[in-house]
Amino acid sequence: MYEPIRTKSVHSTMAGESTDFPHRSREEELDIQLAGHLAALLAVTDELRALQPSADLDAAAERLAEQVARLRGGRSPARAAVSGTRREPSVPALHRRAHTLAGRALVVAASRADTAAAILAAERMDAHTAALEPRELASR
Template sequence: MYEPIRTKSVHSTMADAPTDFPHRSREEELDIQLAGHLAALLAVTDELRALEPSADLDTAAERLAAQVARLRGGGAPVRVPLTAIPSTPDITDLHRRAHAVAGRALLVAASRADTAAAILAAERMDSHAAALEPRELAAH
């Protein structure tokens, strides 16, 4: 009833996968993910620095940039100049976004067993949570 398959499948399986195809290890994939999350956190931190300059945010930005560079093999992350923020976004929303991104970075850093990045992400989560507490209490 059915005609037999005469040609080799175009879909490869693990057994017949070509060895010349570039594969990344799990660690490399996690490095890429973690660098992306930390770079996003750096971008939000730079926005916050432009709106609310502080030594804490300056230090955090430098530490984040160093971690991103380490994970990307020395490539410095792209930074937004502090004068390039076009509009005045809501500070509370920026702290919420930074807290969420730091949480994602913490999850990836923990699964990667990257202690330095995990500590930095946890510190940033705490800092943004502390910045949100008085603002959210005042809003209610």
């Protein structure tokens, strides 16, 4: 009724067989995700620093850069200067974006049990929430 399979499967699941492509562990995948979220948060933090310089944002950017470098095996994250050629973003919108990115980083850091990154992400969420509260309360 059915024709027998004549070729070897391309989806090898047998232990001990070598494959042509690299496999990453769950921890490696989580490291990559966490580094990506923290690098995106660093980029938004750098934009905020350009619009509203503060010692808090400077310290946060340094800590974020350290965590990204740690997760990437010592490679420093790319940092671009904010150019004045594009439309200036809204500061509250940047704080909301940073809050969202910090939340994503917190979820991944918690799932990989990375206490340092989780604490940093939670602190950044609190800081961006605090930065938004006076504006949002005043506009109501």
